[in-house]
Amino acid sequence: MKILITGATGLIGSELVKLLLSKNHSVHYLTTSNAKIKEEPNYKGFYWNPQEGKIDERCIEGVDVIIHLAGANIAQRWTNKYKQEIIESRTLSSELLFNLIKKSPNQVKQIVSASGTAIYPESISQVYDETTTESEDSFLSNVVKKWEESVDTFQVLGIKVCKLRTGIVLSNKGGALPEMVKPINLGFGGAMGTGKQIQSWIHITDLVAMYYFAIEKQLEGIFNAVSPHPVSNQELTKVIAKTLKKPLWLPNIPEFVMNLILGEMSYLLFSSKNLSSIKITNSGFQFQFPKIDKAINDLYA
Ligand SMILES: NC(=O)c1ccc[n+]([C@@H]2O[C@H](COP(=O)([O-])OP(=O)(O)OC[C@H]3O[C@@H](n4cnc5c(N)ncnc54)[C@H](OP(=O)(O)O)[C@@H]3O)[C@@H](O)[C@H]2O)c1
Structure with a gap:
């Protein structure tokens, strides 16, 4: 199969590329950085700039599936300008791909897109699944709604749309986990606020395997990409x-302190999302790291 990936150079994308190449698939990818363009036998980069509406149209040649991961990183201070970039990097990129597919001969059958869990209501005890129609009114929730709407448009082209609402991705190479590990390693670690907020997480190996599963099974619809066992902060x-063999002797870090340091972005530390993974497991997906101790042990022991 030939797969076109956006955001292939990021944390999730780079692991996914490794898996796809190991299974002898061919990868095209779109990047906003000329310096990241490579051309290898099964791995070929193309330039695009969604904000400027630019795309190298050869990227779509022979492509069966699109995996859409591109998006400005949400872990940077949410100024008004950056908020706009968080939204547009996701929606304008979908639109640019949509317009390309609409006008060019192609054989694309499916798009699998990253999505977020911010769309779900805040909850500690109530477990939410993909059927819920309730949603939260926050900046990030609105980002997810617009992002998913932009991906849903591909259905009018007869393309299957699959959205993976992804929890906190656990990797030792980037994302949230190394930021949590750093202070604990230095002896300054502590839970955030009450520490009761639920974190729906997924080991990067499982997430990448889930993308692979989604294209192999040609899945359609929304799936929570979270482990079956969410945990409190x-x-x-x-x-x-415990894994790092470090003591935790400091009191929890108060929410107002993190608000002062991070501004509105402190939402990421204190929001509580308790999500079900039953839909994907009922589809036949098996987690390699369903429990948090094994996942952290794999990454940091
Ligand atoms: N990591 C997580 O915990 C997590 C959780 C839930 C959802 N997600 C979502 O999953 C997707 C991939 O996550 P990730 O952790 O791999 O992200 P990442 O490491 O930040 O990589 C995202 C990629 O998107 C591209 N990008 C950045 N800014 C862009 C812009 N303004 N316009 C177009 N492309 C841009 C970059 O590729 P180039 O430099 O090559 O253009 C970058 O490598 C993201 O959309 C993210 O929101 C991630």
Whole structure:
């Protein structure tokens, strides 16, 4: 199969590319950086700039499936200008791909897109699944709604649309986990706020396997890409400290302190999303790392 990936150079994309190449698939990818363009036998980069509406149209030649991961990183201060970039990097990129497919001969059958869990209501005890129609009114929730709407448009072209609402991705190469590990390693670690907020997480190996599963099974619809066992922030902090063999002696870090440091973005630390993974497991997907202790142990022991 030939797969076109956007955001292939990022944390998730780079692991996914490794998996696809190991299974002898051919990868085209779109990048906003000329310096990241490579041309290897099964791995070929193409330039695009969604903000300027530019795309190298050869990227779509022979492509069966699109995996859409591109998006400005949400872990940077949310100024008004950057908020706009967070939204547009996701929606304008979908639009640019849509317009290309609409006008060019192609054989694209499916698009699998990253999506987020921010769309779900805040909850500690209530578990939400993909059927919920309730949603939260926050900046990030609105980003997810616009992002998913932009991907849904591909259905009018007869293309199957699959959206993976992804929880906190656990990797030792980037994302949230190394930021949590750093202070604990230095002896300054502590849970955030009450520590009771639920974190729906997924090991990067499982997430990448889920993308592969989605294209192999030609899945359609929304799937929560979260492990079957979400944990509280307190529990996650404890498991990290235990794995690193570090004491946790400081009190929890108050929410107002993180608000002062991070501004609105502190939402990422205190929001509570308790999500079900039953839909994907009922589809036949098996997690390699369903429990947090094994996941952290794999990454940091
Ligand atoms: N990591 C997580 O915990 C997590 C959780 C839920 C959802 N997600 C979502 O999954 C997707 C991939 O996540 P990731 O962790 O791999 O992200 P990442 O490491 O930040 O990589 C995202 C990629 O998107 C491209 N990009 C950045 N800014 C862009 C812009 N303004 N316009 C177009 N492309 C841009 C970049 O590729 P080039 O430099 O090659 O253009 C970058 O490598 C993201 O959309 C993210 O929101 C991630």
